[in-house]
Amino acid sequence: MTTRQQVAEVEGWFTLDGAEPRLLGLRCPDCGTYVFPPRAIACPNPECPATELESVELSRRGTVWSYTVNHYAPPEPYVAPDPFEPYAVAAVELADEKMIVLGQVAGPLDGLAVGAPVELVIDTLYEDDEGEHVVWKWQVAS
Amino acid sequence: MTTRQQVAEVEGWFTLDGAEPRLLGLRCPDCGTYVFPPRAIACPNPECPATELESVELSRRGTVWSYTVNHYAPPEPYVAPDPFEPYAVAAVELADEKMIVLGQVAGPLDGLAVGAPVELVIDTLYEDDEGEHVVWKWQVAS
């Protein structure tokens, strides 16, 4: 099996570092507020006048706030495998950032529960002629 | 040159009668108001409670209220010929219906002027594998 070209399905939202991938967010230098995805026009804290936020890597580990397993193929623009396979999505709390970030769940779902520790991985979203389209996912920490 | 299949580009707005084509409108049996295109949900006269309008053929002749010649190809969904050719659009007053109805102008533009008499014809809008797509147009009356 040959290794195929990895294509980040969205630009600038995560690093492709194999061992220690990171989500890329923003942080307000004035008030400490974090932002994900990294697309703020200004600091989202209404009491804060800052307009220039700095790029930061977010925590790689968090705990599951909630999750679900989807048993039906979503509509486009989701690229569903054929035959369709159920997939899990988790809402994960990051302690330092004090925020929740969504992601699909990679790997086996054993141990997936509210409060379970998870860590960030980069995993296949779908494949096509262009290569292996990848995205960040959460994986139950061992 | 073989005669190709004529396809009305919109259903139910005009007859395909070669010699005496007609626009198809609606008429309110209660107050006499006309409607074109034939798509009213109810009589458009706010003082009139009628909801059932009757199908009618509109006048084949009118007079030009205004007109223009377009020198640039419109965007989709207009199907522009390649190379593009300028085309005229006229706003035509129908005396009995007391309304103005738009249409492209068929044939030579000599005599096209505000107040000029015009009559309805069926003419080619564009052609493709399906056949000759036709639509109503106004033509300067001789």
Next chain:
Amino acid sequence: MSRQGPSGQASGLARRHSPGSLALALGSGGQVAVLGVGMHPWGKWGANFAEYGVVAARAALDDAGVSWSEVQFVAGGETVRNGYPGYVAGSTIAQALGWNGAQVSTSYGACASGSMAIDVARARILAGLCDVALVVGADTTPKGFLAPTKGERGDDPDWLRFRLLGATNPTYFAFYARRRMELFGATPEDFALVKVKNARHGLANPMARYRKEVTVEEVLESPIVSDPLHLLDICATSDGAAALVLTSLEFARRRGIADPVRVAGVAVVTPSFPNAVIDMPNFATDSAAAGGAAAAGGTPGRLSFRDSIARAAYEQAGVGPEDVDVAEVYDLSTALELDWYENIGLCAPGEAEKLLRDGVTTLGGRVPVNPSGGLACFGEAVPAQAIAQVCELTWQLRGSASGRQVERARVGVTANQGLFGHGSSVVLTR
């Protein structure tokens, strides 16, 4: 004495930071009359949305005994999935009724669009700019999941959440359902019981699309869509329309209606930062890192977005949850109805399942919720649904909700939440 407009004592009280005093300042002057209500039945009819809107508008005008030419203002709730005509609901429906020269508006706030249109019409009447307003929402919906419009749109968060996560609407509903199970011991049977209750409520409602009893077993045996939610836990999408004739109290009086149902509060509110609960269509919540004590997922003592919605409407109306006789809330999922019990203050967090099991929210109970049958029986018709909630409460407060009447209902509340930070709640009183 001449009218003061916004100056003088009253406006000083109408500050956002002391909304409670608003109702006191305005008294019944802050109210408008619901003189007429009307709907087009929900279903899958295959017609243009304007056709439904005209039927609903004419029904509301008939109900009010008001002619179309008396309407001075048209407030439309907008739909966005059906090409241009939907975008301009106000003027499209005004044209279909016959141009009458009225002022017009069209409002968009996702599922809150209908309440936004009510809010706009109410303000115009209260400002003395008109006496008679028609509020109308109508929709023709596609089959299946609500999906973003076509094309490659990497700038659009609503497109990206489908593309990158497959995060459908039920995905978010399932997050909330799972939280209830985890925090409060809710069970799939509890969720199913909401469907059973609402299906029974809707049996007698001629406007409902689904009028058929459902059992807990049928819900639990229906396919799982987004675990723990089954197909029968999640509402469908429908065609439908609803309309209101809102007037000044003085106009109602002149028409001999001294005691109309009144709109006493309308909240179409955005969240307060940091919004700590994940909402459609977002990838993340706000960060509470700047707030010191605040934690992700919500902080005890701080009002969550969903808690703030009905609260704002209650404060305008000068009533509290203890005064509520009947409620219509957005049961996009069965589990979400339970969240709303708590969000609108019918019980403390974690007590919704008990309220449901004890029959408190069932017809005959202390405070019936979704006597109309709710979204469970209607399916959602986005710009019409929040208006339909007000239609139902109007019938309830008039005592004319045949076959599903809540006894002696005097105060009703609606609640819903739309994408992109649109909370909405309407308080009706009589």
Next chain:
Amino acid sequence: MSRQGPSGQASGLARRHSPGSLALALGSGGQVAVLGVGMHPWGKWGANFAEYGVVAARAALDDAGVSWSEVQFVAGGETVRNGYPGYVAGSTIAQALGWNGAQVSTSYGACASGSMAIDVARARILAGLCDVALVVGADTTPKGFLAPTKGERGDDPDWLRFRLLGATNPTYFAFYARRRMELFGATPEDFALVKVKNARHGLANPMARYRKEVTVEEVLESPIVSDPLHLLDICATSDGAAALVLTSLEFARRRGIADPVRVAGVAVVTPSFPNAVIDMPNFATDSAAAGGAAAAGGTPGRLSFRDSIARAAYEQAGVGPEDVDVAEVYDLSTALELDWYENIGLCAPGEAEKLLRDGVTTLGGRVPVNPSGGLACFGEAVPAQAIAQVCELTWQLRGSASGRQVERARVGVTANQGLFGHGSSVVLTR
């Protein structure tokens, strides 16, 4: 004395059939203050619309000396050509500024969207429901002709007019221009002169996209788009944003601003049947067959739709066209500006060309029109443009329109018209 709300004497006067009495009844109570204005420069910048909106909103807040957390209501003008985010301009821009819990609305009325948002915010303030409102419109526009969204949409009149007729927007503008030539002897040189005037007006406007003098010859030598209109007769489309901070007069007074620019009238009106002039995107006018005397193309003595628009705003404000010192009108085409002179009552039908040639509407003349440079210098940014007109008039009425100031301007009027029957006009006074 407590506030009366909509009841009592005032509302009885606010009837549609006697709008003239409204201003008398409300007096200055029917007015709100324009405390701050702000814009993002027009151009082709390639950014997201919300970014422009935030810049304009912050500029307006700074100008007003009001902090974002004081804003109680956000009224957005919606754009529909850029995916979901545009649809929800109000909440999207509120979120970008940081959720502050404000009530929110988003309005759509095509080119009248901005005025509709102003109208919604004004009513809320006049109703005493809030003291401070932010009105904002922002757009990112595509290149070339405005075109309908993709797909086969045989139900959509706006799609069909392109498909069946190739009836672009300039097609309709050309109809009106041709009528002026035919009825009033207007010439292509007259139309070009409008462009020359507006180009000169806009030279000193830092918010304008085009700041360059144009000659009559350059207009006439530019390619013909829709005969008799040349490329330089027709406005472009632009990115841009504009925002207002509207407050109660009492709030302005508390901030030490006793004499603010005031919004004295806002009309967002639909036509009256039969609408006898062909409007985008229609295939036909209404039929006047039911009316007996009325004829197609308009009836002498009966107010046309476009004539009714500013009239409604004047009546609210208690002023007339003779009071107007400065106007901003929608010059989608040069010829259309001439129509507006007559529609807003600056002169009788057929006299607009003379007004223009005599310099009456040029800076330095009796009633300058489009001192901002108009759409000729801006290009249209749909949901922002009607708000931008109000920004310009506010600067004019403050006496701070540097390099393009109309002397001693006290009364200004804006006018525009949006697809689907949305007329809009705002009267500002000081």
